[in-house]
Structures are given as structure tokens and as C-alpha cells.
Amino acid sequence: MRVGIDPLVFNQQVKQSLFDFSERFPETELTILTKPSHILGQYLHHHKVDIAIGNPYHKTDYAFNVDELFLVNCLWVAHQDMLQSPLSSSTRILLLDGCEDTVDLSNIAQHNIWILDDSRTILDMCIAQKGIAFLPQHLLDNQTTATKLAPILGETFLFGKQIYASLMWPQHADFSHQHQWIHDKLRKR
The missing domain is CATH 3.40.190.10 (Periplasmic binding protein-like II)
Known part of the structure; x- marks a missing residue:
């Protein structure tokens, strides 16, 4: 699984979610990329990351799914x-x-x-x-x-x-069990 995270929203709750993810899914290989949201939007479009946590309201020509998680x-x-x-x-x-x-x-x-x-x-x-x-x-x-x-x-x-930290994923992409878990974990905090 490849996850992109914008440094502006990479707070303690996101870090804690990664710690908890490692316990919940110990067999899942994970790659974390920290990039600005506009780059993460490109990465989503070109399937370089599966999901991203960032500010979806940056200037972009790419379309992706968005679910707001928390304010920063x-x-x-x-x-x-x-x-x-x-x-x-x-x-x-x-x-x-x-x-x-x-x-x-x-x-x-x-x-x-x-x-x-x-x-x-x-x-x-x-x-x-x-x-x-x-x-x-x-x-x-x-x-x-x-x-x-x-x-x-x-x-x-x-x-x-204030900016919204949001979960972003490509349009028409499957939302796996791990993606849903990350979403739910960050929404609960």
C-alpha cells in the first residue's frame, strides 16, 4: 500500500494512526511519501499512491475523491x-x-x-x-x-x-479494507 501525506497535515494523530495501522495490519507492506498536496494530486492521478492525506483544495486539474477528516x-x-x-x-x-x-x-x-x-x-x-x-x-x-x-x-x-486534512483517492478506484480502516481511524480522532 502506498500512502502520500502532506507535511502540513502530518500531525500526531496521523502518526498515531500509522502506529496503530502497523499493529492492526502487520503483514501489509507500506510506503509513505511526504509531499505537498499538489504533488499528491498528481501522484493519485498517475497511480503512484493509493491514497493521500492532504489539502484537497489546492489548485489542480486532476479529479479525485475527497472525504474531509479534520481541520489543521x-x-x-x-x-x-x-x-x-x-x-x-x-x-x-x-x-x-x-x-x-x-x-x-x-x-x-x-x-x-x-x-x-x-x-x-x-x-x-x-x-x-x-x-x-x-x-x-x-x-x-x-x-x-x-x-x-x-x-x-x-x-x-x-x-x-484553517485547512482541511482530507483523505483523497483516485476516482473509480477500489477502497480496500486498509483504506477504510485509515479513514475511520482519522475520522474518530
Whole structure:
């Protein structure tokens, strides 16, 4: 079984579901691909993954089945020391690959934008005061991050967003027992 997961929605409940899946289906071979939702949509269309967990409302030409699972809060954050003064146009913006579909880039076009595919690097750069970032809440919930980073408030062009984490699968594809189990597990949480 091949499962794609967008890093924006790869929270603790998704991880726990994978742990539980390993116990429930110990004989099932599993490949996990972490890619932005727009790539997962392509992978579904080209049958490179069987199912995906991501944001189905990205810009795509591909059609697939969608079932919304849960909401993910995303917000702009910075090191607390950077928030002592107003942000300037020279402030670096750090985005997780795939956020371009979630963030209005026209509002931040004057900034130096870095797009990275590793959330840990983005967190480390924020903690080192090398930029501000748009991240899902679940990445900010650990103790170290919570004591150093804070939400950016009062900047009219930097507002948070909620996205739906959804199960996506190709149209006209069979929904196996394992797929149904993952769906049910994530819906219950």
C-alpha cells in the first residue's frame, strides 16, 4: 500500500494512526511519501499512491475523491525577540513547500521568500531569528518551540488559516479494507 501525506497535515494523530495501522495490519507492506498536496494530486492521478492525506483544495486539474477528516490550524510565527518591533519588508519569509496554494503570495511578494521541503529546518531558522514562517499548529506544540516562537499578531497581510486534512483517492478506484480502516481511524480522532 502506498500512502502520500502532506507535511502540513502530518500531525500526531496521523502518526498515531500509522502506529496503530502497523499493529492492526502487520503483514501489509507500506510506503509513505511526504509531499505537498499538489504533488499528491498528481501522484493519485498517475497511480503512484493509493491514497493521500492532504489539502484537497489546492489548485489542480486532476479529479479525485475527497472525504474531509479534520481541520489543521496554520499560523504565522516568529521568534519572540523579532516581535519586539514591527516587521519590515526585508524580513525573510520561510514557507514549507506546497504552502504556495495556501498563502496569498501577492501579499508577501516584496519579501525575500525561501521555500523549503523540511519543516525542521524552517523551525530551526525561525528559532535562530532568520525569518518568519507559516506553519501548522502541530509543529509548534512542543515545549522548545512554544517557548521561543510566538504567533504574529497585528500584521494585516499575515493572517492564519484553517485547512482541511482530507483523505483523497483516485476516482473509480477500489477502497480496500486498509483504506477504510485509515479513514475511520482519522475520522474518530
